[in-house]
Amino acid sequence: KILSSPAELVQTEYDFIVIGGVGNTAILLRFSLTDLAWIAGTAGSVLSARLSENPDVKVLAVEAGASNEGIVETMAPFLGVSLSNTLLDWNYTTVPQEGYNNRTLSLTRGYVLGGSSTVNLLTWNRGADDLWDSWARITDEPGWSREAMEKYWLKSSRLVSPADRHDTTNQEEPSIHGNGPVQVSVGGFPTELDGRVLDTSKMLGGRFPYTVDLNAGHFVGVSYMQSSVGGGQRSSAATAYLNPSQERGNLDILINTHVTKLVQTGSWRGWGKPEFRVIQVAQSSEDAPIQVTARKEILLCAGVIGTPQLLLLSGIGPWQDLKSLGISPILALSDVGQHLTDHPAIPIYYAVNSNSTFDRYLRNDTLFAEELGHWEQTHQGLFVDSPGNTQAFIRLPNNASIYESFEDPSSGPGAGHLEMIFIDGFAQFGSLPQPETGNFLTVLAGVVTPLSEGYVTINSTNPFDHPLIDPAFLTSPFDQYAIVQAIKDIQEFLASSPWNGFVLDAYGDLLNATTDDAKLEYVRAYGSNINHLAGTARMSPRTAKWGVVDQELLLKGAEGIRIIDASVFPSIPECHIQAPVYMIAERAADLIKDRYHL
Numbered sequence: 001k002i003l004s005s006p007a008e009l010v011q012t013e014y015d016f017i018v019i020g021g022v023g024n025t026a027i028l029l030r031f032s033l034t035d036l037a038w039i040a041g042t043a044g045s046v047l048s049a050r051l052s053e054n055p056d057v058k059v060l061a062v063e064a065g066a067s068n069e070g071i072v073e074t075m076a077p078f079l080g081v082s083l084s085n086t087l088l089d090w091n092y093t094t095v096p097q098e099g100y101n102n103r104t105l106s107l108t109r110g111y112v113l114g115g116s117s118t119v120n121l122l123t124w125n126r127g128a129d130d131l132w133d134s135w136a137r138i139t140d141e142p143g144w145s146r147e148a149m150e151k152y153w154l155k156s157s158r159l160v161s162p163a164d165r166h167d168t169t170n171q172e173e174p175s176i177h178g179n180g181p182v183q184v185s186v187g188g189f190p191t192e193l194d195g196r197v198l199d200t201s202k203m204l205g206g207r208f209p210y211t212v213d214l215n216a217g218h219f220v221g222v223s224y225m226q227s228s229v230g231g232g233q234r235s236s237a238a239t240a241y242l243n244p245s246q247e248r249g250n251l252d253i254l255i256n257t258h259v260t261k262l263v264q265t266g267s268w269r270g271w272g273k274p275e276f277r278v279i280q281v282a283q284s285s286e287d288a289p290i291q292v293t294a295r296k297e298i299l300l301c302a303g304v305i306g307t308p309q310l311l312l313l314s315g316i317g318p319w320q321d322l323k324s325l326g327i328s329p330i331l332a333l334s335d336v337g338q339h340l341t342d343h344p345a346i347p348i349y350y351a352v353n354s355n356s357t358f359d360r361y362l363r364n365d366t367l368f369a370e371e372l373g374h375w376e377q378t379h380q381g382l383f384v385d386s387p388g389n390t391q392a393f394i395r396l397p398n399n400a401s402i403y404e405s406f407e408d409p410s411s412g413p414g415a416g417h418l419e420m421i422f423i424d425g426f427a428q429f430g431s432l433p434q435p436e437t438g439n440f441l442t443v444l445a446g447v448v449t450p451l452s453e454g455y456v457t458i459n460s461t462n463p464f465d466h467p468l469i470d471p472a473f474l475t476s477p478f479d480q481y482a483i484v485q486a487i488k489d490i491q492e493f494l495a496s497s498p499w500n501g502f503v504l505d506a507y508g509d510l511l512n513a514t515t516d517d518a519k520l521e522y523v524r525a526y527g528s529n530i531n532h533l534a535g536t537a538r539m540s541p542r543t544a545k546w547g548v549v550d551q552e553l554l555l556k557g558a559e560g561i562r563i564i565d566a567s568v569f570p571s572i573p574e575c576h577i578q579a580p581v582y583m584i585a586e587r588a589a590d591l592i593k594d595r596y597h598l
């Protein structure tokens with residue numbers, strides 16, 4: 001059941017407590033753990049669902065944000081972009097980004113059941129086979145390999161028909177998809193770009209090959225984009241995992257409540273290893289915190305920003321940083337909050353010779369309302385897709401001059417370095433506002449193997465204050481080189497014959513950016529990110545001195561805490577990252593069930 005205040009808790013002891021997003025925590029619901037406590041976000045929802053499957057297991061999921069139910073913007077895929085800077089967003093801001101002319105950027109994170117899976121842009125990428133095999137190597141754990149993770153790919157999602165039920169032959173490969181709760185489909189509202197993108201790929205070949213289904217594991221090529229959409233509606237960790245489980249008698253979901261601290265309750269078997277079995281929760285910094293016990297484990301799923309913040313507030317992290325904040329250090333882990341990585345991105349705009357782009361809907365309230373009404377009645381039309389029906393992952397040229405200074409950072413030849421998403425209208429991903437007239441296309445370009453790394457840390461012991469967030473965009477020369485190459489690739493792509501008579505001029509300052517330096521200046525002025533933050537509590541081999549969690553996602557040097565969210569990724573995936581979050585959450589649920597014989 002859903003509880004909206006800690007005062008509604010009828011018990012203060014559970015098997016598991018899931019902290020955050022009840023996103024992937026939904027997995028826990030499968031288990032019905034009586035002894036777990038957790039935070040419910042994307043991963044949190046998965047865990048909540050999976051663990052509460054066993055009626056003997058009592059699970060409490062704690063989510064700082066609100067319920068996802070009844071909010072149309074979270075369900076109509078096209079409206080997902082409107083959820084940033086709302087009450088469902090943590091509304092974080094980065095510190096000034098040197099690589100972006102010292103601009104600060106808004107960072108969206110879901111403040112709602114389902115976490116960021118409730119507010120994201122829905123693209124569904126499982127990650128290259130090479131990525132998973134590299135994680136198995138980095139962590140020295142075959143259980144994270146592509147082969148071992150196949151079952152969690154199959155268990156987390158299933159392919160369904162697009163909203164318009166068009167023939168998808170050669171647009172996807174049904175045989176490689178599974179039977180899990182998240183519904184996945186290709187776009188259900190074809191655009192005038194789709195055919196041109198595919199024709200260009202077939203014409204150019206080379207670095208732009210056509211790949212029928214990237215999710216088959218070879219993540220290089222131009223393809224129809226798959227999204228977490230079923231029947232024209234968002235499929236999130238909340239709708240797929242959590243909502244169907246929330247009536248279970250062994251699952252309590254506490255919303256609008258922050259976990260403010262993980263409390264040390266003793267030393268494991270009396271020999272010094274700190275043990276954490278209790279959390280503190282509150283709804284504001286004025287409230288007296290309430291304590292809740294997890295008999296078995298605290299499952300920390302608070303995401304790339306919330307997880308390190310909570311660890312630091314609880315005395316877990318770099319020793320000197322904790323001491324300088326006046327926090328008594330309990331566990332020295334220098335990697336907490338470090339290695340924050342995201343994909344830098346730049347929207348490229350062209351005026352187009354068309355009257356069919358979505359620009360007119362964004363400029364005309366009546367048209368917009370009519371289209372929304374159409375979606376509400378039929379789940380058809382423009383609103384069934386997040387903007388963009390096609391995407392491409394491209395490798396840098398083999399002879400790229402940057403390889404004289406840097407080794408290839410990709411996980412292998414089956415993963416790209418650059419991404420492009422083709423959008424039939426002016427998508428405001430950067431700081432350029434939509435022009436008042438005209439029709440446009442947007443290509444959102446990104447670097448998916450960034451080498452720039454930053455951090456999340458705190459400068460306040462008030463858990464309700466935002467942490468300091470520095471993704472350090474574009475500080476590595478590799479990223480600078482790669483994003484310029486992405487712009488050149490887009491220019492080459494759109495200069496080919498399928499676009500003749502359709503693409504007009506580049507829009508904005510890009511028109512005059514003829515040199516590499518000018519292109520880089522354009523990115524510094526208008527660049528943004530794709531909200532794929534990862535890595536602030538990295539997984540490493542159990543005996544390694546670096547890292548925050550071990551191969552089973554248990555907090556190193558402690559008992560009672562397991563971290564399950566995008567913070568544990570040992571490297572940033574070369575793709576959109578929600579599917580890998582679901583997959584690690586599914587595996588975590590199995591690891592927990594095995595450990596406790598559930």
Ligand SMILES: Cc1cc2nc3c(=O)[nH]c(=O)nc-3n(C[C@H](O)[C@H](O)[C@H](O)COP(=O)(O)OP(=O)(O)OC[C@H]3O[C@@H](n4cnc5c(N)ncnc54)[C@H](O)[C@@H]3O)c2cc1C
Pocket residue numbers: 019020021022023024039040041042043044062063064065084108109110111112113114115116117119120121122123124125257258259260301302303304306307310530531532533564565566567576577578579581
């Ligand atoms: C705007 C946006 C667009 C994106 N687009 C895509 C996309 O198209 N495709 C894709 O694959 N990925 C996309 N992503 C990324 C993807 O959604 C996330 O990486 C993924 O959902 C993260 O899952 P998580 O479980 O790590 O964290 P989250 O899902 O963010 O869950 C963390 C949860 O913890 C809660 N929480 C935090 N601190 C506390 C606390 N102290 N107490 C209680 N609760 C707390 C939060 O409210 C949140 O619900 C996007 C993300 C955003 C924000």
